[in-house]
Every structure is written in C-alpha cells, then in structure tokens.
Amino acid sequence: MSFTRGFPVAEFETRVANAQHLMRQADMDALLFMTEREFTYFAGFQSNFWQSPTRPWFLILPAEGKPIAVIPSIGENALRISWLDDVRLWASPNPADEGVSLLADTLKGLAKRYRRIGVPMGPETHLRLPANDVVALKAALGSIEMADATDIIRSLRMVKSEREIAKHKHICGLVSDAYANIGNIVTAGMSERQILAAYRLDVLQRGADTVPYIVSTAAQDGTDDAIRFPNDRPLVAGDVLFIDTGAEIDGYYCDFDRNFAMNRASDATKRAYDLTYRATDAGIAAARPGARACDVWQAMADVLASGGAQGGGVGRMGHGVGLHNTEWPSLMATDQTVLQEGMILAIEPGYDFAPGRMMLHEENVVIGADGAELLTRRAPADIPIL
Amino acid sequence: MSFTRGFPVAEFETRVANAQHLMRQADMDALLFMTEREFTYFAGFQSNFWQSPTRPWFLILPAEGKPIAVIPSIGENALRISWLDDVRLWASPNPADEGVSLLADTLKGLAKRYRRIGVPMGPETHLRLPANDVVALKAALGSIEMADATDIIRSLRMVKSEREIAKHKHICGLVSDAYANIGNIVTAGMSERQILAAYRLDVLQRGADTVPYIVSTAAQDGTDDAIRFPNDRPLVAGDVLFIDTGAEIDGYYCDFDRNFAMNRASDATKRAYDLTYRATDAGIAAARPGARACDVWQAMADVLASGGAQGGGVGRMGHGVGLHNTEWPSLMATDQTVLQEGMILAIEPGYDFAPGRMMLHEENVVIGADGAELLTRRAPADIPIL
Numbered sequence: 001m002s003f004t005r006g007f008p009v010a011e012f013e014t015r016v017a018n019a020q021h022l023m024r025q026a027d028m029d030a031l032l033f034m035t036e037r038e039f040t041y042f043a044g045f046q047s048n049f050w051q052s053p054t055r056p057w058f059l060i061l062p063a064e065g066k067p068i069a070v071i072p073s074i075g076e077n078a079l080r081i082s083w084l085d086d087v088r089l090w091a092s093p094n095p096a097d098e099g100v101s102l103l104a105d106t107l108k109g110l111a112k113r114y115r116r117i118g119v120p121m122g123p124e125t126h127l128r129l130p131a132n133d134v135v136a137l138k139a140a141l142g143s144i145e146m147a148d149a150t151d152i153i154r155s156l157r158m159v160k161s162e163r164e165i166a167k168h169k170h171i172c173g174l175v176s177d178a179y180a181n182i183g184n185i186v187t188a189g190m191s192e193r194q195i196l197a198a199y200r201l202d203v204l205q206r207g208a209d210t211v212p213y214i215v216s217t218a219a220q221d222g223t224d225d226a227i228r229f230p231n232d233r234p235l236v237a238g239d240v241l242f243i244d245t246g247a248e249i250d251g252y253y254c255d256f257d258r259n260f261a262m263n264r265a266s267d268a269t270k271r272a273y274d275l276t277y278r279a280t281d282a283g284i285a286a287a288r289p290g291a292r293a294c295d296v297w298q299a300m301a302d303v304l305a306s307g308g309a310q311g312g313g314v315g316r317m318g319h320g321v322g323l324h325n326t327e328w329p330s331l332m333a334t335d336q337t338v339l340q341e342g343m344i345l346a347i348e349p350g351y352d353f354a355p356g357r358m359m360l361h362e363e364n365v366v367i368g369a370d371g372a373e374l375l376t377r378r379a380p381a382d383i384p385i386l
Numbered sequence: 387m388s389f390t391r392g393f394p395v396a397e398f399e400t401r402v403a404n405a406q407h408l409m410r411q412a413d414m415d416a417l418l419f420m421t422e423r424e425f426t427y428f429a430g431f432q433s434n435f436w437q438s439p440t441r442p443w444f445l446i447l448p449a450e451g452k453p454i455a456v457i458p459s460i461g462e463n464a465l466r467i468s469w470l471d472d473v474r475l476w477a478s479p480n481p482a483d484e485g486v487s488l489l490a491d492t493l494k495g496l497a498k499r500y501r502r503i504g505v506p507m508g509p510e511t512h513l514r515l516p517a518n519d520v521v522a523l524k525a526a527l528g529s530i531e532m533a534d535a536t537d538i539i540r541s542l543r544m545v546k547s548e549r550e551i552a553k554h555k556h557i558c559g560l561v562s563d564a565y566a567n568i569g570n571i572v573t574a575g576m577s578e579r580q581i582l583a584a585y586r587l588d589v590l591q592r593g594a595d596t597v598p599y600i601v602s603t604a605a606q607d608g609t610d611d612a613i614r615f616p617n618d619r620p621l622v623a624g625d626v627l628f629i630d631t632g633a634e635i636d637g638y639y640c641d642f643d644r645n646f647a648m649n650r651a652s653d654a655t656k657r658a659y660d661l662t663y664r665a666t667d668a669g670i671a672a673a674r675p676g677a678r679a680c681d682v683w684q685a686m687a688d689v690l691a692s693g694g695a696q697g698g699g700v701g702r703m704g705h706g707v708g709l710h711n712t713e714w715p716s717l718m719a720t721d722q723t724v725l726q727e728g729m730i731l732a733i734e735p736g737y738d739f740a741p742g743r744m745m746l747h748e749e750n751v752v753i754g755a756d757g758a759e760l761l762t763r764r765a766p767a768d769i770p771i772l
Contacts, residue, residue, distance in 0.1 A: 005618075049613040051599045051632060052712040053510045054705070073701055077742070078614035092701050093716045095509040121517035123481040124439045131507035131520075132534060148518060201590055204583070212598075213437045227435040228464035232391075246437060315459055315478050319440070326438040330479045356463070 003170050003207075005250050007163055009083045012044055015156065019061050022152045028118040029111040031061040031149050032103075034128045037323040040251050041157060042067050043082050049075070055092045056129040058103050062110050070103050100133050104140035111144045118149030124328055125150055154328045158320055159342040165366050167252035168321070168344050169375050171208060172364050175245050176377035178203045179258045186241065186260070186386050192216045192230030195241065203247050213246025213255065213325045218262070221269045222357035226350075237263035241386070242360065246325030255325040255346050256362040256376050260386050272353035273383040275307035276361040279349035280379075283318065283331070287345055287365055287372040293335040300331070300349040309351040318348040321364055343367045344375070389556050389593075391636050393549055395469045398430055401542065405447050408538045414504040415497040417447040417535050418489075420514045423709040426637050427543060428453050429468050435461070441478045442515040444489050448496050456489050486519050490526035497530045504535030510714055511536055540714050544706055545728040551752050553638035554707070554730050555761050557594060558750050561631050562763035564589045565644045572627065572646070572772050578602045578616030581627065589633050599632025599641065599711045604648070607655045608743035612736075623649035627772070628746065632711030641711040641732050642748040642762050646772050658739035659769040661693035662747040665735035666765075669704065669717070673731055673751055673758040679721035686717070686735040695737040704734040707750055729753045730761070 019042070023031055033039070036050040039059050050057075058070040069079045072092030079087045090102045107117055119127070127134055138146065160168065178199065185198045196216035203211050216230045217223045223242035235241060244257035261269060279300040286299035300317045318331035321344045329337035331345070339345075345367065350360035361379060365372035405428070409417055419425070422436040425445050436443075444456040455465045458478030465473045476488045493503055505513070513520055524532065546554065564585065571584045582602035589597050602616045603609045609628035621627060630643035647655060665686040672685035686703045704717035707730045715723035717731070725731075731753065736746035747765060751758035 046615045047613050048599045048601065048615075048632075051710070053512070053710055054712050054716070074613060077611045081614070093509075093718065094720075096720075098509065119517070123479075123484065123516060125516050126439070126512065126514050127517050128512050130509060130511050130536075131505065131513050134517075150516075197590070197595075201587065204587055204590070209583075213434045215434060225463045227433050227460060228467070229432045229434075246434075324437070324439055326440050330440070332479065334480075334482075 003249070004166070007044060011161060011163060012042060012083055015042055016061060016067060018156055019152060020063060022155065023061065023118060024063065026118060026147070026149070026152065027114040028116045028147060028149065029063055029114050030107060031118040031152065032107065033059045033061075033120070033153070035126070038153065040323055043069065043079070043084055045079060045082050046251060047075075047078060056099055056133070058099060060106060060110065063113075068106060070099060070106055072099065098130070098133060100136045100140060104137055107141060108144065115143060116145045116147050117141070118152060119146050120150045120153050121148040122150030157322055158328055159340055160322065160344055160366070161342070164252060164322075165342070165344070167250050168254065168364065168366065171247055171249045171252060172254040172256070172375035173377070174206045174208055174249070175203060175247050175254050175256070178206055178245075179243070180377070182243070182258070182260060183384070183386055189234045191232045191234050192218055193232055195235075196230045199243060203245065207249065208247040209249050211245065211247045213244070215242065215244040217242050219357065221266050222272060222353060222359050224356050224358070226358065226360055235262050238266060240265070240269055240383070244362070251323055253321050253323070253325045254364055254376065255321050256364050257360055258379055259359070259361070259383055261383050262386055265383050265385060268354060269383060271307075272359035275304060275309060276349055276351070276359045277379065277381060279303040280347055280361045280363055283347040283349060284363065284365055284372045284374070287339060287347065287367060289339055289341050289367055289369065291339050293329040293331050293337040293339065294333050296339070296345075296347070297331045297333055297335070300347075304349060304351050309353065317350065318346045318362075320344060321346050339367050341367055341369055345372070347372075389635070390552070393430060397547060397549060398428060398469055401428055402447060402453060404542055405538060406449060408541065409447065409449065409504060412504060412533070412535070412538065413500040414502045414533060414535065415449055415500050416493060417504040417538065418493065419445045419447075419506070419539070421511070424539065426709055429455065429465070429470055431465060431468050432637060433461075433464060442485055442519070444485060446492060446496065449499070454492060456485060456492055458485065484516070484519060486522045486526060490523055493527060494530065501529060502531045502533050503527070504538060505532050506536045506539050507534040508536030543708055544714055545726050546708065546730055546752070547728070550638060550708075551728070551730070553636050554640065554750065554752065557633055557635045557638060558640040558642070558761035559763070560592045560594060560635070561589060561633050561640050561642070564592055564631075565629070566763070568629070568644070568646060569770070569772050575620045577618045577620050578604055579618055582616045585629065589631065593635070594633040595635050597631065597633045599630070601628065601630040603628050605743065607652050608658060608739060608745050610742050610744070612744065612746055621648050624652060626651070626655055626769070630748070637709055639707055639709070639711045640750055640762065641707050642750050643746055644765055645745070645747070645769055647769050648772055651769050651771060654740060655769060657693075658745035661690060661695060662735055662737070662745045663765065663767060665689040666733055666747045666749055669733040669735060670749065670751055670758045670760070673725060673733065673753060675725055675727050675753055675755065677725050679715040679717050679723040679725065680719050682725070682731075682733070683717045683719055683721070686733075690735060690737050695739065703736065704732045704748075706730060707732050725753050727753055727755055731758070
C-alpha cells in the first residue's frame with residue numbers, strides 16, 4: 001500500500017494561517033505551545049526526545065509569519081531542517097533558568113497590541129514545564145496576560161485535511177489486517193502478556209511506526225477491564241479476549257478494539273456482542289455533519305437501553321482521534337460539539353453486561369459530506385471464535 | 387535469562403515509608419502526584435492509558451498508611467487489584483469538574499496538621515492536569531499551601547533497590563545483545579528509517595516490553611544529530627550510523643548508544659571515537675559513592691579537552707536512568723548531587739568533532755560500594771565496521 005510521509009509546507013502554512021485568524025478574533029498577540037503534538041502540528045517536528053522529561057520545549061505562533069521555536073540547544077539541528085526560520089536556543093539543562101527568561105523575552109517582544117498570550121489551559125491539555133517555572137514565567141511577563149487558547153487548538157485539530165485523513169486510513173487498514181490475522185497469532189495456552197507481545201510485533205511488521213497504546217485482557221464471557229496491563233494466566237475456553245490498539249504512522253493514530261472468544265462463546269457473550277454491534281451501527285449512522293457529539297451518544301445509548309443495558313465505567317462512547325489516540329470531542333450526553341466534515345471519530349459503545357464483565361466495540365470513521373465513512377474494516381457481526 | 391516481574395508489597399511499603407519520613411521532615415501533611423511514574427513507583431500501577439490526555443489521575447500519600455488513589459472511573463478495577471485499599475472515583479470525562487472537587491476534598495481531609503501538601507514543582511516535573519484546573523484546585527484548597535516536593539521524590543527515585551537494579555541489568559543486557567547483532571540487521575542500501583524499524587523489531591523480539599526512545603541517524607564521518615527522526619536516504623560508505631536506545635522492561639529503562647561505520651571509517655572518525663571512548667572510561671572510573679555529578683563530568687571533560695574537544699550541543703555528559711530514559715541527576719558542571727550506592731547513571735560523553743558532526747558514547751552503570759559497575763556490555767574499543 002503506498003504511503004506518503006510528511007506534508008508539503010503549504011499544509012503547515014494553512015494550519016498557521018488558520019490559527020492566526022482565530023488568534024486575532026480572540027484578541028491574542030501570540031499563541032504559546034509546549035507539547036509534542038503542537039510541535040508536530042505546526043512545525044512538522046517529530047522526535048522521540050519528548051520521552052525525556054528533562055527539558056521543556058516552546059513553540060510560539062506570532063500574529064503574522066512563521067512559528068518561532070524556543071528550544072534547548074540539543075534540538076538546534078532538528079528544528080533548523082524544519083520549515084521554521086526563527087529558532088532560539090538556550091544551553092540546557094539549566095535548572096536555574098530552564099528557558100524561562102528566553103521564552104519571556106520572546107513573548108514580551110510579541111505582546112504589543114493586546115498584551116495577551118494564548119495558551120491551552122482547558123480540558124485534555126497541560127503545561128509541560130515545572131510548576132515553579134509557570135510561576136516564574138508569569139512573573140516575568142508582568143502585566144501581559146496568559147489567556148486560555150484551548151478552543152483555538154481544539155477547533156483546528158478536530159478537523160483533518162485530506163492528507164491527514166489518508167494517514168488515518170492507512171493505519172486503520174493496517175491494523176484491520178492485523179486483527180484479521182489474530183487467529184494465526186493466538187494459540188492455546190497463551191497468556192494475555194504473550195498475546196500482547198506477539199500482536200504488537202505483528203502490527204509493527206505490517207508497517208506501523210509505533211504501537212503506544214495496546215491492551216490485551218481476557219476473562220470468562222467478557223473482559224474484566226479495558227485499560228489494565230496484561231497478566232500471565234493462560235487463556236482458557238470460554239474466555240473473551242479483548243484487544244484495543246492505538247497504533248500510529250507518521251504521527252497519526254488509529255484507536256479501535258476487537259473481541260475474540262476462545263474455543264466457544266456463551267449465550268451471554270453472544271447477546272452482549274450483538275447488542276454492542278448494533279449500537280455501533282447506530283453510532284456510525286448518527287455521525288453526520290451537523291449532528292452533535294451528544295446525538296451520536298444518544299443513538300448508541302438508545303440501542304443499548306433497548307437491550308436492557310445500563311451503561312458502564314468507561315464514561316463515554318467514543319471520542320476524536322488524531323495525533324493522540326484520544327482527542328476532543330467526547331461522545332457523551334454533555335458534549336454539544338457539532339460534527340463537521342473531516343472529523344475522525346472513534347465510535348465506541350460499551351457496557352457492563354454482567355458483574356465485572358464488560359463488552360466494548362470500537363470503529364474509526366471520518367465524517368464526510370453525506371455521513372460517516374468507515375476507516376476500519378467493520379468487525380464481524382458475530383464474535384470470532386479462536 | 388530469568389526475569390521476575392513486579393515487586394513484593396514490602397517494596398512498595400518501603401518506598402511509601404521512606405516518602406512519609408521525608409514528608410514529615412518537610413512539614414507536609416501529604417504528597418500529591420499525578421504522573422505515570424509515581425503511580426508505578428508507589429502503587430505498582432501500570433497501564434498504557436497514560437497515552438490518553440483526556441483524564442487526569444491523582445495519587446496521594448498521607449502521613450501514615452497506604453496511598454490513596456483519586457482516579458477516573460475507568461481505572462477502578464485496575465487500581466482495585468493493586469495493593470491499595472482506598473480508591474476514590476469520579477465519573478469521567480467531566481470537563482466541568484474533572485476530579486478537582488474530589489481531589490480537593492480528599493486533600494482537605496488530610497491537611498490538618500501543617501496545612502501543607504507537597505507536590506513536585508521543580509526540574510524534570512510537570513503537573514499533569516489542565517492549567518485551569520490547577521487554579522481551581524488552589525482556590526478549593528483555600529489556605530492549604532501547595533509546597534514543592536521535588537527533592538523528596540528525586541532523592542527516593544534516584545537510589546534503586548536490588549530488585550530495581552535487576553530489571554535495569556536485564557534490559558541493558560538484552561539491548562547489548564541487540565547491538566552485538568546489528569551487523570546482521572543492517573544491509574547495504576538501507577536508510578536510517580529502515581534500520582530503525584528493523585532494529586526496533588529485534589529489540590522487541592529479544593524480550594523488551596517497549597522501545598519508547600530510539601534514534602537512528604547517520605552522516606559522513608559522524609552523525610549530524612542525536613535526537614531527530616530518521617530519514618530515507620540510503621546509507622553509503624563512510625557514513626557513521628548512530629543508534630541510541632531507550633528500551634524498557636517492567637517499567638525500567640536502559641539508555642545507551644552505539645556507533646557503527648559503514649564499510650570504512652575515516653581517520654577523523656577513529657580519532658573522535660577513541661577520544662570519546664577514553665572519556666567514557668574516565669567517567670566510569672570517577673562514578674563512585676561520595677563523588678559529585680560534576681566530578682564525573684569533570685573527569686570526562688578533562689579527557690575530551692586533552693584531545694582538543696570543545697564540548698557539544700547535548701548540554702551534559704550523562705544523567706540518571708530509571709522509570710524514565712533520563713532522570714535526575716545531570717552529569718554537568720553545575721550539578722552538585724553526591725553519588726550514592728544504588729544510583730543508575732548513563733555515562734555519556736560527547737562532542738562536536740567537526741562542523742555539523744558529533745561523536746556521542748554512552749554506557750549505563752550502577753554505583754556500588756567500590757565504584758561503578760557496568761550494566762551494559764562495554765562498547766568495542768574501535769568503531770565496528772559494518
């Protein structure tokens with residue numbers, strides 16, 4: 001399958017121009033970002049170096065022109081080969097002044113008109129620098145205000161371009177192939193941990209760059225947990241194996257799960273699978289431009305309720321997918337986000353169908369003009385027996 | 387090679403007791419943590435769910451007794467099977483009150499004596515919750531102070547137990563084997579990206595759980611960059627391939643690199659390799675209980691200076707290794723940390739030996755009573771030719 005890495009500079013220029021438009025509407029002189037995904041989104045910069053918690057990195061979008069990188073010296077070359085021109089360095093590590101003075105000086109030079117800097121401070125964001133340095137930065141900025149810019153980055157990142165959608169499609173197809181192959185990987189007596197390790201290798205061998213999110217849990221009739229680490233108990237007949245995969249290529253994720261019954265499936269399992277399958281269909285059908293996130297949730301909740309399901313502990317029935325495995329919006333009763341063409345969603349109904357047993361299904365779709373288009377190969381209508 | 391996962395409860399009890407001792411000395415009623423590594427360290431809780439930025443998680447160490455988890459409902463089962471007893475849940479996602487009220491109520495119930503809660507706010511830490519929620523939490527806590535607890539968690543995590551050292555030893559040995567095998571993986575005409583993908587698979591097949599940090603860069607005579615993503619240029623004769631690996635098993639990392647010359651090595655490469663190799667020896671020899679981090683740095687800097695090296699852009703010559711690939715302390719001129727038995731260090735001298743060309747070496751050691759013991763298999767004294 002052909003796959004094109006990266007983006008033309010025009011794509012980054014569009015992202016920056018859109019951000020600058022929203023920034024001006026919000027009376028902000030600049031936007032300040034410090035997390036991996038914003039560096040990827042606006043600068044095209046990718047590195048595993050984000051794994052190291054030692055050094056903060058800062059990216060600034062001024063009101064006009066290209067982003068400015070304010071980064072530790074170790075990143076100099078990596079940023080110089082990006083499309084940015086203005087890369088400002090401090091010698092790091094320097095715990096006594098870990099970039100704070102250089103960052104504050106840069107921001108003060110930009111915050112002339114509104115004296116306001118936009119920073120994501122809302123749901124699903126955090127400031128990636130020490131709390132003491134947040135205090136020092138605010139002090140250095142004096143009367144310049146730091147205002148919440150969550151809505152700006154959220155509205156931009158929720159809607160994907162054709163090139164971004166192509167990357168999602170690629171990773172969803174690749175993991176769909178891996179799920180179709182699971183019968184060749186899982187053999188009698190394997191544990192959750194062994195299955196996870198073998199399955200991870202298979203996904204990587206098929207071409208995923210990394211598999212940062214991967215769950216493999218099993219219990220009689222249905223899984224007991226959607227997020228825990230695997231254990232070493234060998235699977236036995238009647239167990240339902242739950243696998244959830246957040247694999248990534250060129251920065252873009254899939255996030256979808258599958259269920260498999262070992263040797264045989266109980267009637268309880270079959271009923272739960274069927275109801276959740278139909279709820280997924282309803283969620284996919286409801287995910288159209290103009291519908292709200294809560295409408296999609298309601299469509300799934302109605303199907304589950306028709307089967308007597310009371311909901312479960314996962315807390316929502318889907319979410320956005322992008323540069324993270326989970327992003328805004330949330331498919332839940334209180335999320336009024338209006339769906340738009342180009343959004344990528346995980347449609348993820350689930351419920352606790354017996355004490356300590358849950359059934360979760362998940363597909364990824366892109367919202368098109370006429371409704372949702374599947375990016376994943378739809379799960380089988382009946383639970384596969386391994 | 388035999389490998390034991392997890393820890394007996396006694397290990398967690400010791401960690402908590404040590405933290406509580408330091409907490410009382412610092413007049414703190416409780417410690418508040420919210421990042422993955424502290425959940426692993428004190429609760430033994432591991433999950434890939436940290437990949438999802440949607441929900442914060444909170445772990446509280448009271449002055450006495452077991453830690454208290456204040457977590458989103460999706461984590462209930464995973465924490466209930468841990469050694470903790472007190473698991474408090476909120477229905478999440480709930481952007482209007484993402485755990486803040488429950489967390490504040492819990493802290494208020496504990497902060498009776500000193501009215502001070504310790505939170506890591508210093509170097510290499512950050513608060514993993516939205517900045518708006520930090521403000522809301524402080525408001526809800528009223529006159530209860532949040533004080534910096536970086537020194538407490540830093541002093542605990544820097545010194546490893548025998549069981550922790552065994553995990554480091556295991557992953558260092560496994561990656562040493564992978565480096566020894568690199569000649570069987572790299573073939574003529576492969577690109578950095580292809581080498582990285584093949585090498586990652588090899589490390590996983592040898593038994594690493596994950597390889598979150600992996601770098602594969604190459605250029606004529608020496609690498610041009612220690613952190614950038616790989617590109618698609620086929621390697622040619624005279625290129626030096628630099629590979630750096632932060633692989634992990636059961637939560638514990640190795641972090642060390644190797645250099646390989648394609649077909650032939652220039653005299654400049656050989657000289658740079660030799661000088662850096664001798665600097666590494668000097669660093670290992672200097673890493674003894676009672677020496678300071680800056681002393682180890684000085685020993686390496688002296689060797690490099692004797693060869694005319696001016697230093698480079700990486701900013702330090704080593705660091706701690708543990709539940710992250712890089713941790714406190716930093717081997718640099720300004721770090722006065724006194725080395726203790728049980729510390730794991732990356733000894734990592736490097737320098738820019740030609741314009742745009744760097745040479746970096748790295749080994750992992752544990753500080754024993756009599757000095758540093760290698761956890762990695764020492765790199766060859768001459769650069770291997772592939």
